[in-house]
Amino acid sequence: MEFQEALMRLIIHKPVKKGFFVETHKQSEKQKWKVFSFRRLSKQEIPREFLCPICEYLMNDPVIVSSGHSFERSCVQACNSLAFIPTLMDGTIPDFSTVIPNLALKSAILNWCNKNSVKPPQALDFFSAEKLVRAKMDAQQEEKGLIQRIKQCPSVNFMNQAAIELTLPPSHLSSSSEESVDTTASTPPLQFTTRPGFCPSSSSSSEMETLNLNSNPEVEELITKLKSPQVFEIEEAVISLRKITRTKEDTRVELCTPRLLSVLRSLINSRYTNIQVNSTACLVNLSLEKVNKVKIVRSGIVPALIDVLKGGFPEAKEHACGSIFSLALEDHNKTAIGVLGALPPLLHLLRSESEWTRHDSALALYHLSLVQSNRTKLIKLGAVPILLGLIKSGHMRNRVLLILCSLASCLDGQAAMLDSGGVDCLLALLRDNELESESTRESCVSVLFALSHCGLRFTGLAKAAGAVEVFSQLENSGREQTKEKARRLLEMMKSKEEEEKEQVNWEELLDSG
Template sequence: MIQKLDRNDRRVLTFPAVHPCESISPATLLGSLITLSRSICDHQRKPFATQKRNARESIRQIGILLLFLEEIQDRGLNLSNSIVLCFSELHLTFQKLQFLLQDCSRDGSRFWVLMKSHFVSTQFRVLIRAVATALDVLPLSSIDLSCEIRELVELVAKQSRKAKIELDPEDEMAMKRVILILNQFENKFEPEPSMIKRVLDYLEIRSWSDCNKEIEFLDEEIELGSLDADDREVPLLSSLVGLMSYCRGVLFESSVFGKTEQTDTKCSFEMVGCLNPEDFRCPISLELMTDPVTVATGQTYDRASIQKWLKSGNLLCPKTGKKLTNTELVPNFSLKKLIQQFCSDNGISLSKSRKNNRDITRTIVPGCPAAGEAMKLLAGFLTGRLCYGTHEQKKKAAYEIRLLAKSSIFNRSCLVESGTIPPLLKLLNSNDPSMEENSTAALLKLSKHANGKKVIIDNGGLKPILGVLESGLKLEVRQIAAAIFFYLSSVPDYRKLIGDFPGAIKALVELIKNGTNCGKKNAVVAIFGLLQYHPNHQRVLASGIVPLLVDLLGTPDRDDLTTDSLAVLAALAESINGAISIVETDTALPSIMKALASTTSRTVKEHCVSILLSLCSSCGRDVLAVLAKDASVMTLLYSLVTDGTSHTSKKARLLIRLLQKFHETSSSCLANAVPREHFIHVQ
């Protein structure tokens, strides 16, 4: 009956218990009660950082009732309707108690359960009283039990009515200490490490890994809260994230964190694209925009996020900090269509994305003042470690920055303002692979911040980043460096700087040639960014990139790499030299036509049509002759006229006209040639 109580989508301290149906058989109900009771008793072996007495008393009582239930099952006793009704109430109560014990013993939930101590102790009291109520109305005299078991059940009923289920004084003292610490943070006063250590010791949080588990749990609770549209607890959750982040970075800096240090250089973390999700994310929620709107400063946000920002009394543009001259929100239909196209091509559900929107307080601004001040203190500490710490301290500081800058604009802002970028750039020359990786990954996260890009450039960051791109100790690190170049190239002025920088384009092309699939992709999109500055076209062509891009079109199981390669080819084809270079690559035209015929992606179709149109315009009859020989091309183009995007449809129509004109010209030449031949023959 109870398949799985530990539901992954359940918020902690919520108890979605289900009442047994009225038609349930007594044997099934009894068996499920026994299973639940045993599961509850198993918690006796689990550690409880808080609520020790309440948990122990609850488990003890359920253990006694387990003996009672097992005897009924062993003796095969018949259960009357009144007994089944009582057991149904017990079943509901046992489910809730199971949820409560899971939460109190769950890894990573110690701080949150401590701060909810009053609520948790109340829940224990309510559930134990519910057991007493069910036992009070249980017709025990009608059940054929042994005297010992009967006396035990009566004892449990009596004790559960009188049990003192209350808040442990030590839990309350620890909770008050946490509140004092958070108040000190809020007042911009750095708490005494000894005071924080007392709380950590009480909760048995003794390592970097323990702190990290607490942070991950608290972040998950905030996410689940946003799913439930319940943000009342976000300030407290955010303050605890700030406290635990501070503890992880400052108090456990000498701890071994290598076991928890999981590399996040996998494709899903460090891979970017020409149609990059970062461009479609709301600067406030950091999620895909479902209804993009533009404000007076020209910046675009998701409607729900910017409305919440404005309703909270903020009249500044979240991204630029400039005062809004008006609060009018203008729908951005073009961007909305692009996002929908991107989601369609990549199998992303917009409704799911909408549900996963993070709360505004975790991105642009801190979730609460205490969290903000804790982050600022931590950023300053990490900057000091990067500048003056030992080798190991510098390595750990770089890793902490990498984690902190991953998901919050506010964190990135604090880290940039505290001066972390210059020392991180110096660490890129390290011979330690872990140091190089953490420093490069941290810079990648910070390069997503507008000020971060500027600081990198102003501090001569191109040279050390290029050094990693050219000769990084691991291919994965080189792919991260390529991603940094991509984000830097989003600033128009920096495209020229990177294009002029000796060896930059060559190094990106080399990564396309020899890198991992993710490295190839990052290098391709970095090139795409540089091509937005037209003088870079000739430099890119001179690097011999076209044959490499054509080879990537056949990459198995990597549609995203094909898409980005086509995007770069489409950009290059816009110039005559680029078009000639593509045509002169023997396999280029067949590969592009094959991609057009085999893809279901609207983006790929648009890139293919753009390339073919540019090639026909620049290289004329040679390309048209090849296309004209393939009867399927015209059919594909006609389908795009009706089913493609407005841009694709327009280009398809132009290409159809060129092909029709080519056919007409060819037919005319042939018709004129036949009489002439006949006339000569007669003569």
């Protein structure tokens, strides 16, 4: 009996220990799997020094340059190839004269990845880096151009302008934009940028901004006038606001509050020329500051800007196009602008009588097309035949080719270009040397290179259009990137021809029995 009792105690207690051991073992297995399972992190979770300042990706092969900055090696190579020196977020300019591998940073990145169960970064190939650098070049160049045009805008006597507009009949106001702020005929209209938005949520930051705004009696008086029932007072206030935001850059961030943006949103669609033109110009000035772009988007102004694109005064349309273009520079805004319906009016304005409206529309479409959802929308809207028609007419070929490069990165875009005669059109430009610059030529070759992924169909169309001769000429002249792509296109076409010859002729085989 004593032996049986002892045995029962052993049987009763041992499973508890065994169960504890098994549970502990399971926990360790879970921890073990947790170490080896990779996860994806947002850029906010990654240490800033691990991201390349140009491509903003986790660096795989970091190098340190003469100025002390660290970059991904392929991005530095692309910048040197394109002779581009970027301006970094802190305003500094790097020196790419010397490139040294940053082994310490690479080791730190790999250790951080292992510690945080993050998949090690993949190498960025040269062509992808080149595409990112080109986009950064366009964005930086256009932003500088916008700021320069704003600084060149002369001051005006808004008292006389307001008085003139109030004395004009409504029919005159709706048919002319000469009553806008800039009355000098030789002075070009302003080009601006803003971002799309939605209704802002209440937050401590917006409350602080409102308090700061209210603490300034001059600004408070300005907002009171903007809400005035008297048209003359509104005109005076909006023109004054435009002047302040143009000349006092340091006040743009302080002025860009939900309260002010809400007032401007109600003025954008005004039936008075001066009010509509100057309110859109104010938005452009405010949007030049990077921190303001998202605020403007969240204020719900983009639908009003789209209404101006569809039926506003001519000068207001120019400012609205510039605003949409500026907003589209921000990656987080691209999808929102497309969803809100900016693509159809921008496509229509590619044929506007105003040169600046056409150019800003094209640039806005290019930056919006960098998002897949917008590419799909543009293709369904019939953008490809429109863009090819502009190329044939010689209008804005450089900007239009950038849009086609983006559309050619998806299968639907490739099919639409082949259906619309894109291969013949582009090869004709290259054959006749009708492209005005080497960068335009390179963009043209890039579109054809993207279309070559369609395989035999592209090969047949290109061969019929005399592509072999064109690519052979390009292989011996132009930039290195153009030569490389032309060489690869020739190799691809040759391999496809050999595949065709090797294919069995089934009809002949069946006839022979």
